[in-house]
Amino acid sequence: MRIVAAAIGVFCLSLLLTGVSLGSIGVSVKETALRYFTADEIVRGKSYMGGRYLLFAARSAVTLAFFLLFTFTPASRALRDLSAVWAGHRPWLAVTLYAACLLLLYRILLLPMDTYGGYLREHAYGLSTQGLVGWFTDWGKGLLLQVVLLLPTVNLLYLFIRRDPVRWFLPATGGLGCLILLLTFLAPVLIDPLFHTFTPLRDADLKARVMRLAARAGIAVEQVLEADASRRTVKANAYVTGFGRTRRIVLYDTLLERSSPEELEVVLAHEIGHRKYHHIWKGVGLSILGLFLGLGIAALVLRWGAARDPLAHPADPAGLALLALTLFVLSLLTLPLQNAVSRHFERQADLAALELSGNREAYVKVEVDLARSNLADILPPRWAVLLLYTHPPVLERIAVAEEP
Numbered sequence: 001m002r003i004v005a006a007a008i009g010v011f012c013l014s015l016l017l018t019g020v021s022l023g024s025i026g027v028s029v030k031e032t033a034l035r036y037f038t039a040d041e042i043v044r045g046k047s048y049m050g051g052r053y054l055l056f057a058a059r060s061a062v063t064l065a066f067f068l069l070f071t072f073t074p075a076s077r078a079l080r081d082l083s084a085v086w087a088g089h090r091p092w093l094a095v096t097l098y099a100a101c102l103l104l105l106y107r108i109l110l111l112p113m114d115t116y117g118g119y120l121r122e123h124a125y126g127l128s129t130q131g132l133v134g135w136f137t138d139w140g141k142g143l144l145l146q147v148v149l150l151l152p153t154v155n156l157l158y159l160f161i162r163r164d165p166v167r168w169f170l171p172a173t174g175g176l177g178c179l180i181l182l183l184t185f186l187a188p189v190l191i192d193p194l195f196h197t198f199t200p201l202r203d204a205d206l207k208a209r210v211m212r213l214a215a216r217a218g219i220a221v222e223q224v225l226e227a228d229a230s231r232r233t234v235k236a237n238a239y240v241t242g243f244g245r246t247r248r249i250v251l252y253d254t255l256l257e258r259s260s261p262e263e264l265e266v267v268l269a270h271e272i273g274h275r276k277y278h279h280i281w282k283g284v285g286l287s288i289l290g291l292f293l294g295l296g297i298a299a300l301v302l303r304w305g306a307a308r309d310p311l312a313h314p315a316d317p318a319g320l321a322l323l324a325l326t327l328f329v330l331s332l333l334t335l336p337l338q339n340a341v342s343r344h345f346e347r348q349a350d351l352a353a354l355e356l357s358g359n360r361e362a363y364v365k366v367e368v369d370l371a372r373s374n375l376a377d378i379l380p381p382r383w384a385v386l387l388l389y390t391h392p393p394v395l396e397r398i399a400v401a402e403e404p
């Protein structure tokens with residue numbers, strides 16, 4: 001019960017923090033905000049994003065409570081025993097069954113919250129264009145994808161743990177590092193098409209602009225694709241993904257529909273900026289470093305678990321809940337650092353966008369339009385930025401263009 005109380009505590013604390021921050025915005029910042037946005041837009045963005053911060057807190061609290069309860073009650077051992085009965089003398093099957101059941105239970109537990117946040121709330125704010133059947137199809141596809149990716153991954157981990165219960169994290173980092181590289185390469189052609197249809201950019205003028213920008217940045221751009229995002233959302237977006245032959249820049253059709261050629265040029269210049277600074281490679285490198293540290297700590301925690309009551313041995317499949325708990329807590333603790341790195345990359349790409357396009361006016365217009373169409377929190381609380389923001393808040397991005 002203490003665990004549930006702690007989880008509820010985390011949730012209430014975040015509620016309180018959101019409340020406190022809403023009332024404490026400086027006057028001069030508010031004036032700057034009102035130069036670009038109406039008071040209505042600010043209130044609406046705050047209400048939409050405020051709910052998202054709370055959903056994040058609630059989801060984290062539920063995740064924490066679920067894995068804690070699973071680890072420190074007989075539930076984990078019961079599932080382990082059941083999996084062992086089904087698997088017979090095949091340790092890989094016992095791990096597979098345990099992992100599949102744990103994932104399924106977790107996803108079903110989160111389903112009401114995810115339906116509320118991902119479907120009902122998006123419709124309430126007029127952001128979603130997707131029907132309920134479509135939304136559940138996406139949910140099912142996502143779950144299936146998780147199963148397909150997770151089961152070989154945990155089997156690989158447990159193969160290493162069985163071989164060397166102390167130093168398994170070293171080969172595991174190597175193995176999973178290769179998997180990260182493979183996924184970064186294949187995701188644009190294998191995973192992304194499960195959710196969107198991609199077509200080559202049709203606008204010849206825009207294509208010519210991209211080539212000019214890329215030449216200016218001194219890099220090659222092979223593919224610029226358009227994604228049919230409007231089937232799901234009115235939100236606008238663009239991103240770079242893949243490497244080598246799968247490298248591409250993707251623009252949402254929602255963005256193409258409502259932006260002028262000059263604004264699209266700024267967006268493309270930002271994406272070219274990511275390429276110029278090798279952000280994909282740096283991201284892969286940091287993920288592998290994080291994996292090394294995370295698995296190293298997980299190895300210590302599993303040994304601790306085996307020395308006490310919960311686990312029979314570090315390679316006991318019942319330790320999967322403890323492993324998941326450890327990695328989840330670590331990812332939560334390092335979230336501010338991960339997002340600080342991401343915001344640094346975004347700032348670099350923004351500077352590149354300004355430099356390559358040379359169009360401050362279009363840059364500001366893009367930032368304002370994106371914030372409007374995605375219902376951004378124009379004046380986000382500082383804690384939310386530090387904890388959750390992968391991009392700098394819109395006023396900070398605009399300020400970059402206004403510096404002399």
Ligand SMILES: [Zn+2]
Pocket residue numbers: 270274346349
């Ligand atoms: Zn970016």
